[in-house]
Amino acid sequence: MTDTRENDDGMPPEADAVTCTGLSYAFGGSKAVDGLDLTVRSGEVFGLLGPNGAGKTTAIRCVTTLLPVPPGMARVFGHDVATDRMGVRRLLGYVPQQLSADASLTGRENVSLFARVFDVPRRERAGRVAQALEAVGLADAAERMAGTYSGGMVRRLELAQALVSAPRLLILDEPTIGLDPIARTGVWEHIMAVRAASGMTVLVTTHYMDEADQYCDRVALMHQGRIRALGEPDRLTDDLRARLGGDSAPTLEDVFRDVAGSGLDDGGEFRDVRRTRATASRVG
Ligand SMILES: Nc1ncnc2c1ncn2[C@@H]1O[C@H](COP(=O)(O)OP(=O)(O)OP(=O)(O)O)[C@@H](O)[C@H]1O
Numbered sequence: 001m002t003d004t005r006e007n008d009d010g011m012p013p014e015a016d017a018v019t020c021t022g023l024s025y026a027f028g029g030s031k032a033v034d035g036l037d038l039t040v041r042s043g044e045v046f047g048l049l050g051p052n053g054a055g056k057t058t059a060i061r062c063v064t065t066l067l068p069v070p071p072g073m074a075r076v077f078g079h080d081v082a083t084d085r086m087g088v089r090r091l092l093g094y095v096p097q098q099l100s101a102d103a104s105l106t107g108r109e110n111v112s113l114f115a116r117v118f119d120v121p122r123r124e125r126a127g128r129v130a131q132a133l134e135a136v137g138l139a140d141a142a143e144r145m146a147g148t149y150s151g152g153m154v155r156r157l158e159l160a161q162a163l164v165s166a167p168r169l170l171i172l173d174e175p176t177i178g179l180d181p182i183a184r185t186g187v188w189e190h191i192m193a194v195r196a197a198s199g200m201t202v203l204v205t206t207h208y209m210d211e212a213d214q215y216c217d218r219v220a221l222m223h224q225g226r227i228r229a230l231g232e233p234d235r236l237t238d239d240l241r242a243r244l245g246g247d248s249a250p251t252l253e254d255v256f257r258d259v260a261g262s263g264l265d266d267g268g269e270f271r272d273v274r275r276t277r278a279t280a281s282r283v284g
Pocket of ligand 1: 027031032050051052054055056057058059248
C-alpha cells in the first residue's frame with residue numbers, strides 16, 4: 001500500500017535529505033563546484049571528502065541557501081533551495097567552519113541566543129537549550145564563559161547551537177579541524193549519539209579520511225569541484241584492494257589518490273590544513 005503520510009513540512013516521509021543534480025557554482029570565471037550529482041539519504045551520516053579547495057564548503061553553502069543557485073540544482077527533503085529558502089532553512093542545523101560562539105557569553109547564553117534566532121517557541125526554549133547542552137556533554141559547564149572553554153568544548157557548544165532547533169538535517173563543515181585527537185573523538189561521539197537518539201541526517205565535510213572511514217555510512221570523494229568516487233568506505237577500499245591484488249590493504253586516502261591521480265597535489269594535501277581553526281585561542 002502506498003504511504004500517503006506527510007511530515008510537518010508537507011513532504012512525503014521518504015524524501016531524500018539532500019539531492020544535488022548538476023550542482024555548479026563559480027566565483028568569477030573559476031568553477032568551485034562543477035556538476036555535482038549527489039543524494040544524501042534520510043538518516044545517514046554522509047561525508048563529503050576532499051583536500052583544501054576541492055569545493056566542499058562551496059557545495060555546502062549552496063545546499064544551505066547561503067550561495068544562490070538556479071532552481072532544480074539542489075533540494076533538501078524535497079524543498080528546492082532556490083525557490084523555498086525558508087522551507088530549507090527550517091529543516092537545517094548548520095555548523096560552519098567560522099566560529100559562531102561568543103566568548104563573552106556563557107555556554108547556556110550562547111545556545112539560548114540561537115534558540116531565539118531560530119524561533120524556538122518561548123515556552124520550550126529553556127528545556128530545549130538544556131537538552132542541547134546535555135546532548136553535547138556541556139551541562140556542567142553551561143554557566144561558564146565560552147572564552148574559558150577548550151577547543152573541543154567550543155566545537156561541541158557550536159554543535160549544541162545547531163541542535164537547539166531540532167533540525168532534520170545537520171550540516172557540519174570540518175567539525176574537527178584544528179582539534180587534538182581526543183577532542184576530535186569527543187566531538188564525533190556526541191554527533192553519533194545525537195544522531196542515534198534523533199535519527200537526524202548528518203552531512204559532514206572533512207579532509208580527515210580516517211574519521212570518514214570510521215563514522216560515515218557513505219562518502220563522496222571530491223576533487224577540483226567534482227565527485228571522483230562515491231559509496232560506503234569499506235566498499236571503496238575493497239574495490240581498490242581487488243584491483244591492486246596481493247596483500248594490499250588500501251585506506252580511503254589510497255582510494256582518493258587513485259581516483260584523483262597526480263592532480264591531487266595541485267589541490268593540497270589532506271593534512272595541509274591551511275586554515276586551522278585554532279578554536280580555543282581565537283575564541284578566548
Ligand atoms: N569567496 C570566494 N571567492 C573566490 N573564490 C573562492 C571563494 N570561496 C572559495 N573560493 C575558491 O573556490 C574553490 C573551492 O573552495 P572551497 O572553500 O569550496 O573548498 P573546500 O573543499 O571547502 O576547501 P577548504 O577545506 O579549504 O575550505 C577554491 O579554489 C577556492 O579558492
